Amino acid sequence: MKLDDAKKQFIQNWGVLGTQWGINRTMAQIHALLLVSAEPMSADEIMQELMISRGNTNMNVRELMDWGIVEKILKPGERKEFFLAEKDIWKVAMRIIRERKRREVEPILDALNQLKEIDNAKSDKEAKVFIDTITDIQKFANQASKGVDGLVKMDEHWFTGTLLKLFK
């Protein structure tokens, strides 16, 4: 198989996976494209490669930067901007997990907190089941949250360790 075909395949697959996890196809594809590109790419190159419009490219590249997994590179003497993906998959995964937790999960959990203050004069079975469910979800989420923080911290330690080694 040719390298270019393999890349195309990879980009398609990554796009599908993204879609299934609530990430828009194009964003996932741009990410895939940058992940397997040795050099930073310009908006024009991305447009051409994925056959998408300038506007689409711009929006999704920006969002990838918001997620902290793609950065803007300026080459001296060039007017154009180039984009480079974080290549360390572990870091990418940690960033995504951390961001999703922060953006999507935490707000919902905060909202759940307020739902526990219900009129419960009757203290009937329905109310009990409701409060128990909310409480269990919160407990679970807190556990999971600690787990994630643990992973992230682990990552930071490892990273620091590696960095320090570089400077001997």
Place this chain on the structure above:
Amino acid sequence: MKLDDAKKQFIQNWGVLGTQWGINRTMAQIHALLLVSAEPMSADEIMQELMISRGNTNMNVRELMDWGIVEKILKPGERKEFFLAEKDIWKVAMRIIRERKRREVEPILDALNQLKEIDNAKSDKEAKVFIDTITDIQKFANQASKGVDGLVKMDEHWFTGTLLKLFK
């Protein structure tokens, strides 16, 4: 706040969270509804509560059963079918994680395997970056996979323990 309002809020929130993670709104809402319901519910009750059509109810309840987090209950003497959600949130989470891995992640990873066999006569930088990326993703996925299996196993042990205790 009234119990019914709190339930409605919860159902809405759960629906939003579902959407963001690539699960359709109705499916997440039905799940939420059943989670906080003390009794199993019939299709008619679900339709009425969420104001959705019979077809929609049927499809999404079926999918929840496919995921193994809702079960069909038959009450003696009743013609209707009732639906009951697994209430143990840890079990629910494990099921979802396991299923998503199996259905969505593993097929993509299998596909990636084949992409490593590219014509690499030149063994140039682009090809190296590509192969390295794919390899890293696979390594990462294998790690994550082991982690998940560990969690699931942990769960099973805990569950078995609890069950055994019940029978003293």
Place this chain on the structure above:
DNA sequence: ATTAATTTTCAGAAAATTTTGAAAGTTCGA
């Protein structure tokens, strides 16, 4: 200050996904 290169925005178009509802299918009691 002017112009050319480039990026950003966003209203409307296109595409993808979800939902409806009526018809077909199934099940079960009489």
Place this chain on the structure above:
DNA sequence: TCGAACTTTCAAAATTTTCTGAAAATTAAT
């Protein structure tokens, strides 16, 4: 075997999401 109660299916409609492309904004060189 019939028919009432209930469930399932699926084509078409509704909704939601994504994408386009041209205009506006920005940037930088002359």
